[in-house]
Amino acid sequence: MFLVQHLPGWSKGAVALHLTKPRLCLRFGASQDFIISLSGGNMSTEKKELRSRVLSLRSALSPSDRAEKSKGIIKNLLDLPEFNKTKTVMSFMSFGDEVDTTEVAEAVLAMEKVLILPRCASERRLHLSRITDLDRDLEAGMWGIREPKKSGLEQVDPSVIDLVVVPGVAFDLQGNRLGYGGGYYDRFLKLVNPSAPRIALAFEIQIVSWLPVDNYDEKITALLTEKGVYRF
Numbered sequence: 001m002f003l004v005q006h007l008p009g010w011s012k013g014a015v016a017l018h019l020t021k022p023r024l025c026l027r028f029g030a031s032q033d034f035i036i037s038l039s040g041g042n043m044s045t046e047k048k049e050l051r052s053r054v055l056s057l058r059s060a061l062s063p064s065d066r067a068e069k070s071k072g073i074i075k076n077l078l079d080l081p082e083f084n085k086t087k088t089v090m091s092f093m094s095f096g097d098e099v100d101t102t103e104v105a106e107a108v109l110a111m112e113k114v115l116i117l118p119r120c121a122s123e124r125r126l127h128l129s130r131i132t133d134l135d136r137d138l139e140a141g142m143w144g145i146r147e148p149k150k151s152g153l154e155q156v157d158p159s160v161i162d163l164v165v166v167p168g169v170a171f172d173l174q175g176n177r178l179g180y181g182g183g184y185y186d187r188f189l190k191l192v193n194p195s196a197p198r199i200a201l202a203f204e205i206q207i208v209s210w211l212p213v214d215n216y217d218e219k220i221t222a223l224l225t226e227k228g229v230y231r232f
């Protein structure tokens with residue numbers, strides 16, 4: 001059994017066959033390369049392989065390309081009506097070669113909205129704090145990601161969040177998301193008000209035609225890239 005996976009931006013002239021048990025996925029795209037993996041149909045292996053493929057594509061973007069695309073993506077977020085009307089925004093501080101989200105946090109504070117940022121805690125849970133000053137309230141946490149300080153900050157319940165800005169590795173155009181493999185956001189998003197928009201930020205090269213999806217995987221409601229806004 002093998003998986004024929006194709007990345008990224010597969011679109012025109014496509015034929016696809018998906019059978020989940022046994023897992024067989026065949027795709028024929030018009031113009032792109034194919035990636036063939038011998039995953040044996042194991043969901044977690046498929047997720048690992050896809051993460052690795054997309055992370056290599058993302059790390060191949062030059063710093064200037066990444067910075068320019070990040071600016072466009074953040075502009076798309078700041079222009080969204082649902083972002084503008086919202087009062088309490090949870091975002092995340094980017095690390096490595098992710099879309100640079102520093103400006104999101106700055107904009108939320110400048111617009112006098114409530115800014116909430118997560119901290120990775122034990123049992124793969126996110127702990128939330130209200131942040132009022134990016135220099136004073138943050139420190140390097142797990143994996144060097146800037147996170148809220150452990151003490152002295154107002155702790156927040158997920159139910160107060162009006163809009164969540166979601167990180168991720170790969171996305172399809174049906175609202176499915178592949179994260180970094182910790183299950184942090186899958187656990188956390190179950191606690192957020194279902195009416196709160198879940199908006200992911202990613203480069204266009206992080207969009208794939210198909211993702212392995214488990215029953216615990218949480219979906220997003222919109223994906224913003226440098227090319228525009230995809231709603232689900």
Ligand SMILES: Nc1ncnc2c1ncn2[C@@H]1O[C@H](COP(=O)(O)OP(=O)(O)OP(=O)(O)O)[C@@H](O)[C@H]1O
Binds near residue numbers: 190
């Ligand atoms: N609600 C949940 N309760 C318990 N375990 C969960 C839950 N959601 C996910 N998990 C576990 O988390 C692990 C990682 O899941 P998955 O590979 O989908 O992570 P991910 O979506 O890539 O990561 P993240 O959510 O951190 O971005 C899996 O072993 C899964 O069993």
Ligand SMILES: [Mg+2]
Binds near residue numbers: 177178183
């Ligand atoms: Mg998941």
